[in-house]
Amino acid sequence: MSATVIRSLWWSVRTDGDAPFDTAHLKVYYPATVTGDDAERLTGVFAPDATAAPYPVVLFLSGVNVGQDSYRRFASAIAESGFVVVTFDRVADLFGGQRGLTPGVDLAAARPDAYGTRPTCPTISAILDALAELNETEPLRGALDLTRIALGGHSAGGTVVLQSARFFPHVRAVFAWGAHTLVATMLGWDPGTVLPAQVECPVLLGVGTNDGVIRGSADRYGEGEDRPDPVERTFTEALPDGEHLLAVVPGANHFGIADADPTAARAFLDGESTTDALARFAHLTTLFLRAHLRESATARDELAAFDDGMLIKRR
Template identity: 60%
Template sequence: MSVRSVWWAATIPGAQAPFDTAHLRVFYPAKPTGSDAERLSGVFPADPAHAPYPVVIIVSGVNVGQEAYRWLAVALAERGYVTVTYDWVGELFGGLKGITPGVELAAARPGAYGTRATTPSVPAVIDALRAMTGPVEGLLDLDNVALIGHSAGGTVVLQSARFFPEVKAVAAYGTHTMVATMLGWPAGTVLAAQADSPVLLMAGENDGVINGSADRYGEDAATRRDPISRTFDEALPDRDGANLLVTFPGANHFGIVHPVDETAARAFLDAPASTDPAATRAALAEVTGAFLDVHLRGAGGDALEKATQTLRLRRR
């Protein structure tokens, strides 16, 4: 399947200019016609054969640019999903600016958590897609959306998904719902995920970034229990096996990223990958695609079983 991409933009409500715009890249199954319009513009029409297309939105980690997830967006578009990545340069912690999934700290404090989404970017992106023109106009199934989050992007997705009725599946890599003590929570607190849809939680067994952040949660990395496993056990409800925890052997925190940008984010904290990162990415794309096929398209679970058979898998 041919894949092409176009760009769009979303305004983030409540953010101050110039830090109030997310720049989207939308990857879609294309059907080249060889027309002069294609030759002159570089824009190919979308393939209407399998429309309307379910939509997958990839929510990045802090200071991880959307190009790092292009490989996954292309793989999912080849599978028949319209896949969206985005960069929003906005407020980070301590007054810094950078690429952010958007974190409303007030919504994550005691007394407020669970009453509203902790990210303003996801609903803004969904609204922007509803108004989008160009080759995918009229071909998006925006009542059938999946969210994929990495690191902090995964945290806000897990904290927010149920507030977006369009969302039918959630996948997250290298993330958890432990909450910082600076927000007023006791040390070691795992918050209940706010997700009404099935969750695919993914982890690399050599995640050095999560281990390097234990003090944020009032813990000692040497003695605490893995936050991703705790999130699966304590933050997610029992859904008769629809929730999955998949661990990729030898993968690290940035196993979902390609290429890794050593000039930004916190890759310097990560442990070395002891498995070929290309093999991890191939397995991750297959597991994620099969999971989405089940929950966005109603496919049987055979492909998902096959994709996970060599990986460490838990169901809930």
């Protein structure tokens, strides 16, 4: 008897920038069927489970210098609920001449004279084009529903998603952990400016009460560490009217949904984690995605009653 498991495959796409810093390497997680045949044994390639295909697609953007495999458990948990989940690594320009892992940011698009006219993350468009190609290629031929897309992200990845989503017409939901739309003063904005999110769909924001990275970055925005929470400000000030959720997780930190790499990124700034935020926020995210991408009435009911020890705000 066949069984459904989560498998993944790799893909690549050229993005903006100069070679060799112009390539994103994708990891695509999908529900697969295990048959035990010789092709699986010899290649390690599994066919997608056709039961619920085509699957809505979730494109997830990493934080700066956070490798995509840091999100493997989170991505797999979402895929288990009937989604194709895409993560990627892209080494490119950061700030001040540095290079590292980045979702890709068009800094000019985030300046006062341009914000809101185009996405701040050109990589999104390139990856969606690549997924259309992948959907015409074995083994995932026809398995992706590119008319039902969610954009998600962590930290800077979540920020550019919030700044870019409305420019992609098939995006039906957005979610982010440890992300906000406060903008750096170096781009020409006044201290403490919250930019309006570029979204036209439901948004789920998540944050932990022990987020040391957001706290330790306050001076970028011309503020002190005792400022109001930027994620909550984004929820109340930056989002248009809609079916939005804010989940505040007691005891969780900035890397609560990731397996942090102590040799990279800024996990050294983070607060202590005293809870399993990954499993809890993954559960909430899957309900949110099932409600808005699969239009599940059951998921909507569960979402309305969701608690799990989080502080949930709705608007």
